[in-house]
Amino acid sequence: MNTTKRAKIVRFHEIGNADVLKIEDISISNPTKDEVTIKVEAIGINRAEVMFREGKYLETPVFPSRLGYEVSGVVEAIGPNVKLFKVGDKVSTIPAFSIGQYGVYGEIATVPEHAVAKYPENLTAEQGTSIWMSYLTAYGSIIKIGKTKQNDFVLITAASSSVGLSSIQVAKTEGAIVIATTRGNDKKQFLLDSGADYVIVTNDENLEERVNEITNGKGVNLIFDPIGGSYIETLAAAAAVGGTIIEYGALSPEPTPFPLFTALKKGLVIRGYTLFEITTNPETLANGKDYLFNKFKEGALKPIIDRTFSFNEIVDTHKYMESNVQKGKIVVTV
Amino acid sequence: MNTTKRAKIVRFHEIGNADVLKIEDISISNPTKDEVTIKVEAIGINRAEVMFREGKYLETPVFPSRLGYEVSGVVEAIGPNVKLFKVGDKVSTIPAFSIGQYGVYGEIATVPEHAVAKYPENLTAEQGTSIWMSYLTAYGSIIKIGKTKQNDFVLITAASSSVGLSSIQVAKTEGAIVIATTRGNDKKQFLLDSGADYVIVTNDENLEERVNEITNGKGVNLIFDPIGGSYIETLAAAAAVGGTIIEYGALSPEPTPFPLFTALKKGLVIRGYTLFEITTNPETLANGKDYLFNKFKEGALKPIIDRTFSFNEIVDTHKYMESNVQKGKIVVTV
Numbered sequence: 001m002n003t004t005k006r007a008k009i010v011r012f013h014e015i016g017n018a019d020v021l022k023i024e025d026i027s028i029s030n031p032t033k034d035e036v037t038i039k040v041e042a043i044g045i046n047r048a049e050v051m052f053r054e055g056k057y058l059e060t061p062v063f064p065s066r067l068g069y070e071v072s073g074v075v076e077a078i079g080p081n082v083k084l085f086k087v088g089d090k091v092s093t094i095p096a097f098s099i100g101q102y103g104v105y106g107e108i109a110t111v112p113e114h115a116v117a118k119y120p121e122n123l124t125a126e127q128g129t130s131i132w133m134s135y136l137t138a139y140g141s142i143i144k145i146g147k148t149k150q151n152d153f154v155l156i157t158a159a160s161s162s163v164g165l166s167s168i169q170v171a172k173t174e175g176a177i178v179i180a181t182t183r184g185n186d187k188k189q190f191l192l193d194s195g196a197d198y199v200i201v202t203n204d205e206n207l208e209e210r211v212n213e214i215t216n217g218k219g220v221n222l223i224f225d226p227i228g229g230s231y232i233e234t235l236a237a238a239a240a241v242g243g244t245i246i247e248y249g250a251l252s253p254e255p256t257p258f259p260l261f262t263a264l265k266k267g268l269v270i271r272g273y274t275l276f277e278i279t280t281n282p283e284t285l286a287n288g289k290d291y292l293f294n295k296f297k298e299g300a301l302k303p304i305i306d307r308t309f310s311f312n313e314i315v316d317t318h319k320y321m322e323s324n325v326q327k328g329k330i331v332v333t334v
Numbered sequence: 335m336n337t338t339k340r341a342k343i344v345r346f347h348e349i350g351n352a353d354v355l356k357i358e359d360i361s362i363s364n365p366t367k368d369e370v371t372i373k374v375e376a377i378g379i380n381r382a383e384v385m386f387r388e389g390k391y392l393e394t395p396v397f398p399s400r401l402g403y404e405v406s407g408v409v410e411a412i413g414p415n416v417k418l419f420k421v422g423d424k425v426s427t428i429p430a431f432s433i434g435q436y437g438v439y440g441e442i443a444t445v446p447e448h449a450v451a452k453y454p455e456n457l458t459a460e461q462g463t464s465i466w467m468s469y470l471t472a473y474g475s476i477i478k479i480g481k482t483k484q485n486d487f488v489l490i491t492a493a494s495s496s497v498g499l500s501s502i503q504v505a506k507t508e509g510a511i512v513i514a515t516t517r518g519n520d521k522k523q524f525l526l527d528s529g530a531d532y533v534i535v536t537n538d539e540n541l542e543e544r545v546n547e548i549t550n551g552k553g554v555n556l557i558f559d560p561i562g563g564s565y566i567e568t569l570a571a572a573a574a575v576g577g578t579i580i581e582y583g584a585l586s587p588e589p590t591p592f593p594l595f596t597a598l599k600k601g602l603v604i605r606g607y608t609l610f611e612i613t614t615n616p617e618t619l620a621n622g623k624d625y626l627f628n629k630f631k632e633g634a635l636k637p638i639i640d641r642t643f644s645f646n647e648i649v650d651t652h653k654y655m656e657s658n659v660q661k662g663k664i665v666v667t668v
Contacts, residue, residue: 058599228594242611250594258592260562260584263606265392270604272597277576 010105010314011064015055018318021067021105023311031079034113038091041125043105043332044070045317046133047161047226047249052099053318056250058274059099066103069095072119072128073109073334082113092119094132094289096279105314107334115279117289120297130162130303130329131296132289133275138166139288140278141246142174145271146222150175153220155211155238157181157227158251159191159199162304162329167224168195169301176222179214181207190327194304202231211238219243219266229254232270236262244269304328344439344648345398349389352652355401355439357645365413368447372425375459377439377666378404379651380467381495381560381583386433387652390584392608393433400437403429406453406462407443407668416447426453428466428623430613439648441668449613451623454631464637464663465630466623467609468500472558473622474612475580476504479605480556484509487554489545489572491515491561492585493525493533496663499638501558502529507634510556513548515541524661528638536565545572553577553600563588566604570596578603638662 007028012020031037049067051057061067072092075085085091093104096115104111119128142148154171158164159180171178172195180196182188183203191199200210211220219240225232229252235245236259243266247256262268278284295301306328309317314332321330341362346354365371383401385391395401406426409419419425427438430449438445453462476482488505492498493514505512506529514530516522517537525533534544545554553574559566563586569579570593577600581590596602612618629635640662643651648666655664 058595228592232592247592247594247597250598256592256594258562258566258581258590258604260581260590260606261392263581264584264608266606267608267611268606270592272594272600272602274598274601277601 007106007108008311009066009107010068010103011066012053012061013063015053015061018053018315018322020053021315021318023314028108028110031077031082031110033079034081035079035110036075036082036085036091036113036116037077037108037110038071038073038093038116039076040071040073040104040107040109040334042072042129043068043334044129044133045321045330045332046070047321048099050318050321057099061100065100066105067099068103068105068109069093069099070129070133071104071109072125076108084113085116089118090128091116092128092132094136094279094285095275096285107311120293122299123296123303126305126308126331126333127303130305130331131292134162134166134329135170135292135301136278136288137163137248137275138170139291140275140284141224141248141273142167142170142176142222143291144278144284144288145246145273146224146244148174148176148222152176152222153179153215153218153240155179155181155220155223155235156196157223157225157235159196160187160327161226163226163248165194165304165328166301173295173300179211179220187327207234208237215240222246224248227251228256230257232256233259233262236266236268236270239266239268241266244271246271246273248273305331307331308333341440341442342645343400343441344402345400346387346395347398349387349395352387352649352656354387355649355652357648362442362444365411365416365444367413368415369413369444370409370416370419370425370447370450371411371442371444372405372407372427372450373410374405374407374438374441374443374668376406376463377402377668378463378467379655379664379666380404381655382433384652384655391433395434399434400439401433402437402439403427403433404463404467405438405443406459410442418447419450423452424462425450426462426466428470428613428619429609430619441645454627456633457630457637460639460642460665460667461637464496464639464665465626468496468663469504469626469635470612470619470622471497471582471609472501472504473625474609474618475558475582475607476501476508476510476556477625478612478618478622479580479607480558480578482508482510482556486510486556487513487549487552487574489513489515489554489557489569490530491557491559491569493530494521494661495560496638497560497582499528499662500635503635507629513545513554521661541568542571549574556580558582561585562590564591566590567593567596570600570602570604573600573602575600578605580605580607582607639665641665642667
């Protein structure tokens with residue numbers, strides 16, 4: 001069989017603002033080898049896709065380029081080598097592929113088998129597309145790298161993002177004391193309601209002083225930050241002796257300094273981290289999937305969805321993410 | 335007994351160049367509590383002492399200030415709580431104390447018991463004072479943090495310093511492939527003779543290209559650097575995926591950037607490190623001392639002494655260290 005069919009797929013032909021995203025009717029090949037084709041029910045929107053569209057991501061688009069890491073839906077077809085899935089399975093995608101080549105924004109998405117996972121029955125399709133990118137990122141940081149233990153102090157910046165909220169939940173599940181930061185006062189109560197033990201409003205409060213009060217002068221054991229820029233000096237000042245700062249993004253337009261003297265004094269570890277560190281290690285990925293699947297099933301973790309858009313609003317979806325008003329995952333239903 | 339006696343001790347009364355160092359005849363108290371008094375035979379000179387004298391060290395001098403971390407000699411007196419040493423023991427010091435308070439440059443040095451160790455019988459006093467600071471620093475970096483294994487690639491910058499040379503030896507003992515860097519061509523042959531598998535002359539060669547050739551494009555697993563500054567971007571470019579950069583000094587006058595995009599791409603760990611991380615952890619310190627004592631005894635490790643000065647040349651000793659022509663440890667005999 002080599003039949004092809006047509007489907008609506010989001011593509012872009014140049015780097016630019018959200019308006020470069022176009023919904024195009026293109027022909028879709030059948031899955032080959034280890035590929036799985038999914039009839040999409042919901043799309044999870046990620047900051048990575050905005051950065052990719054802007055030409056600021058780790059991967060550079062080749063035009064015309066697809067984009068997108070996360071969908072949930074039903075398996076529609078499988079390649080001849082696929083072993084773990086069959087037509088009709090309810091699945092969602094793990095971002096373990098080239099975003100430009102496999103980009104999943106569309107009515108139909110095809111990805112390699114290793115990037116497909118069943119999601120717990122108790123989750124909706126909207127929730128099912130909101131779990132792997134953010135919670136696996138949190139798993140890698142809080143558990144795999146941070147080795148977070150009962151009563152550790154964990155500081156999470158940009159805490160209202162989907163990764164931030166997932167990290168609060170995962171850190172609380174491990175018994176940590178969580179300090180969340182947010183720029184303005186408007187998201188403070190939301191973050192407390194989402195599980196943070198303390199919230200520091202960085203526009204109004206001195207982070208180092210507040211952390212000293214909260215930790216009795218010890219500082220925080222783990223800092224999880226997607227921003228970078230000069231504020232890393234403040235984060236380093238708030239870290240405990242032997243603490244770790246995990247940088248997982250580059251949202252700040254400023255260059256990021258290495259706080260050398262503070263790092264020498266405290267033996268600080270500062271490291272770069274992306275989800276690919278987890279997805280490219282089969283054992284860690286399997287451990288992370290198991291851990292999360294069970295916690296979702298038990299209800300210990302629960303994805304927080306901010307707002308749902310329809311597929312033809314895809315441009316508005318990106319504009320909304322760039323507004324930074326969201327509190328949790330932005331989802332598109334298809 | 336509360337008798338006091340007099341001894342020649344090096345002190346300084348203001349921050350400044352080497353000429354601020356004065357040999358002064360001052361009264362010396364008997365050791366109290368857990369203190370050990372050593373009749374000094376040799377003094378090991380360290381970069382830390384130059385930086386302390388310049389007011390650029392982690393500790394700030396309170397005047398008049400002593401200085402110095404390393405001596406070897408014979409135990410002359412012990413405090414009432416000292417258990418492990420007796421008068422007449424041949425010992426040297428481990429830098430696990432305040433440099434200003436206990437500073438050991440002098441005919442007589444008194445330090446806490448936990449900062450005293452016997453050195454192997456096969457070493458001279460000049461060698462005995464040249465081991466703990468540099469080799470424990472290397473032990474912490476190469477073994478404790480770096481977990482260096484057979485055939486790992488280890489890059490050592492400023493490799494002709496005593497810590498650099500100790501790190502080459504420790505890394506070779508663990509079976510690593512060692513790449514040493516040096517600015518000019520004049521120390522290249524010396525570094526090869528000292529055990530480096532490859533030497534990159536950074537004034538003449540492109541470090542990233544040479545590392546790619548040597549490692550077949552994989553990059554180095556561990557980088558051990560006391561310099562910092564903008565060259566850290568080049569070091570990051572030469573690191574392997576999952577590599578570690580250990581910064582243990584701040585010799586560069588430039589600010590040090592955090593190479594964020596490279597760190598994200600490679601999952602790089604960049605961390606600050608000083609010997610205090612080892613000396614403040616009794617278990618790690620004991621492991622390090624045992625490891626090194628045995629390797630010195632077997633002859634697997636051997637301190638490299640560049641030049642010996644006499645005690646009344648102490649000012650020249652610091653000037654010589656600042657000239658950066660030395661290849662190995664600078665020692666003062668008393």
